[in-house]
Amino acid sequence: MSEQRPDPDALLAAAMREGRGRLKIFLGAAPGVGKTWKMLAEAQRFRRAGIDVLAGVIETHGREETRAQADGLPVLPMRPVAYRGRMLEEFDLDAALTKRPSLLLIDELAHDNAPGSRHAKRWEDVLALVSAGLTVWTTLNVQHLESLNDDIARITGVRVSETVPDRVLDRADEIELIDLSPADLRARLQEGKIYRPDNAARALDGYFREGNLAALREIALRRTASHVDDAVRGWMRDHRVAGPWPVAERVLALVGPGAAGEAVIREARRIADALHAPLLALHVERPAKPAGERPPLALATLLGAEVEVRSGNDLVGVVLSFAAARNVTRIVIGRRVRAGLVQRLRRRNLALALLRRAGPYALVVVADSPAPHPKGVAKPAFRPDAVRWTALTWAGATALVAAVTLAGLWWNLLAEQETIGMVFLAVVVSAATLRGLALALYTAMIGFLAWDFFFIPPVHQITISDAHDAVALLVFLLVAGLTGWLGGKVRAEATAGQARIESLRRIGTFSRRLGVPATEPELLAEIVRQAAAIAERAVLLVVPDQPGDSEPEMRAAEPAGARLDQASLAAARWSARHQVETGRGTVTLPSAAWRFLPMRTRAVPAEGKAGPGGTKGGTVQASMAVLGVQPPHDDAPALQALETLVDQAAIALERVRLTGVAARSAAMEDTQKLRTALLNSLGHDLRTPLTGIRGAAETLRESWEGLSPEVRIDLLSSIEEDTGRMTRFLANIMDLTRLESGQIVPRLAPVELGGVIEAAIARVPGAAYATVALPPEPQGRTAQADAILLEQVLVNVLDNAAHYAPRWSHIALRVARLGGGAGGDEIRIDVADEGVGVPEADLPHLFDSFFRGTRGDRTRPGTGLGLAIARGLVEAMDGRISAISPRPDVPRDAAPGMMVSIHLKPAA
């Protein structure tokens, strides 16, 4: 399949380059070729040109030339890090991100950061900086490249522990090779320009041997050349130059556990590089087998492979179906040299089976070099409960065989000894089905012995005299072994199938459950509950307040009470901002106690493309939340399930948030309406008194002479009244604001209503013709209220009644105590007027702020606030207020009027 179009991966890579800064790597074959010196020299040139250059890290290694070259460059202070009682100095990533220089110099790309730093490796710091849009120059020796690690160790005899994944080099926008012939380099070494003389002598015989240097130089030249080739091809793609595209190769590394797996990955990387092919890494888990040594999947990720984990018992089938689905052309597998006989057989079988069924694939078998076993690799954990359980089964099987033997001895009188054999066979098959092959073989063995010893002549001896019996015994052993093996296999596959069904069921349940919660806190709680059930681990959710810069906060945990230490919080923050997995088991902040999975809702490349601001590219948003799992779950299917769940949870979270946004915008719309009403009301209620004041003042000034003294006084007092009106309006607005912000706290006490009503009537000029009807008994007119607030309520209601009723019309107040009933005991104050009434449609809005009836400006002037304030005050006193129009007792031929009722609690 030849490519006639730009490769989507290349387009994606180009798109990712858009939002980020440029990375330039000064590549050298060996220490001392002058990488740092060259980088500084060029940086000085930039600085003199007025560019904002900042030296993040410069390692002079005590070399005088280099130190001189760094003179005058602004230097970023290093960050002190305390580690095991020593003070180390590390590059200050956060300071660099804050300063944002135009050009940042970071020496020694392969450096390992001190434990507790944000990233374990300096190259991760550099990638983060480039992602954040900074242009970074850095230096690297070729021996630090991960894929060359084995080769170079073989050439030089020195294994380098500080490595840099090849993809970092691939991501560089520019590579400058600092080339120095081996002879020149050795000359420099001899002159003491690289190391101090005593060290230099040793180096000349060791690492800096002519042959070593020549080999390293060739490797460096090749890598640079292949990068140049990449750049050319990238340019051709970008500019749609049709060319002889190579056949699209895809390399699949089949990753087994341990060092063999590592060798396979490295070899596959080299093959993929040589072919310019993408690299896939596949690990196949066998559900029937307990998890042993872990496959080096992290290394595969580091080497830029796309890692996939599948499970199934038919290894070859799984590999081939995956290879077919992904258009793989080459498969790299390992061969374990020191493995036992069975394993070696199986491996060879795998290679052979792949070859037999491989069809179009090229197969590469890698012999693994017997590398020393790295320290600290986790051995299968000792699990007391598992041991107890296993011991019980084996004891049970033994007991069963003993029981059958006893029964057989009793039965021997009745049955043939062959029948006993059949019964033993049944025991073996059931053991196989229940507990697998090992137990089956064990049961077959002891069953065979018991049968031979107790039943086959000569009885009570292991020996067999009859050839006929020997054949029977052999057949028994064979059949038992075979059925046991088959039964165990069936059982294993059934278990695996059940596990898959269980996982599907859980995912189904999860998405169903997530559909239910309507609010964010409920949803977050549900997510952790479900995730904890699936991972069978403690789980928590960390949510950044706003996508981007704000501090993340722990919002939900299962079990409750989980705590986040500083390192974990930093990992969570990083995960949220950069949309990558962080924490334990990852490459970022692996010292954290938790592992964090970002919840993202849009398709975002796995490598953090967003800068700290999160919006550099414009399309990327930071994670909505981060899911923390503890302790890190290396059980791949569960982790994969969790990742699926995280995606679903993100969608659910986005749904809930969008619902929230919709509700808020509806509320905003209401606020907007209220604001319009407020403006209208302000317009009218300020304009009317202003007109009065202006008119009266102008009349007084213009026509002073022509006006009688009484008229002059009337005009002056009208000015006073209008000023009072505006003051009241202002006071009303203030009252309402205070009410709505909860600043008014009523002091409830028994209040005799007669006095309050009288006081209120006295304060409303238009209510002079009000009549009051009070019940005779004191408990009928004593309510639980705040006397001052209640007086204000009544003033507002009376004012409204006077406003909308004809001048000097009658206002009727009546107090009544309504006992029992569904509404409970209450005291009601009715205020009925003889005004024009209110249309039924307007009644529900009567107590809303700034509501002025549908007649708008044509209504009599009022604030539109009085009744709203009345309601606020009444509700603050645990009462309620209502209105009906026309009033229930409307006299014949009279205006419909309106009745406002204030419902209060009676005094206790």
Add this chain to the structure above:
Amino acid sequence: MSAATGQRVLVIDDEPQIHRFLGPALEAAGYAVERADTARDGLRLAAARAPDVVLLDLGLPDLDGQEALVTLRSFSSVPVIVLSARDRDAEKIAALDHGADDYVEKPFSVGELMARIRAALRHARTRDSVPEQFSAGRLSVDLATRQIALAGEPIALSPREFALLEILVRNAGRVLTHRQLLIAVWGPAHGDDVQYLRVYIGHLRQKLGTDASLIATEPGIGYRLLTAE
């Protein structure tokens, strides 16, 4: 301030404060004042007392101001000045289209109101006698001979420009809405084509030269030809 000799002004407004100062102010200026608090009262008084000018507040509690205006116009051609709020342009335009002669915005200046009342009264006096002669500033117009002169120099107008100037002259001092002008000059089909009007007003102003400000723009409402006061 010229003394009005007992001409009757009917004030229809539901705001007692307005009556409180308008009454004395109008009386001081020599008018007889009739006061109404509702539209119904106002219409009754307008019919019974035949006032010379009516001041009408559009925000009345019992009847829509526009309805009141239409009813009033059905039996009387008395000049009507609308008292309205600044932010209610649509209401003012509707009132003018329904036959109001002018408007003032609340809070209004008493002096300005008096000037509007005088203009309305003057217009009403001359409406029946059809003034064929008009002059303001340096502009003189003779509608009968279609002679137009600026400082004595005759100026030439196109027929449309003349038609536009004619209706402005006949309603000098009054505000005319865009719609009224458009219907009078271009016909009912063009009631909404405000851009025609802008173009022709522009032409007229150009030809009036330094006296262009005689044609005053009422933003969002229409135009008014200023009289020499």
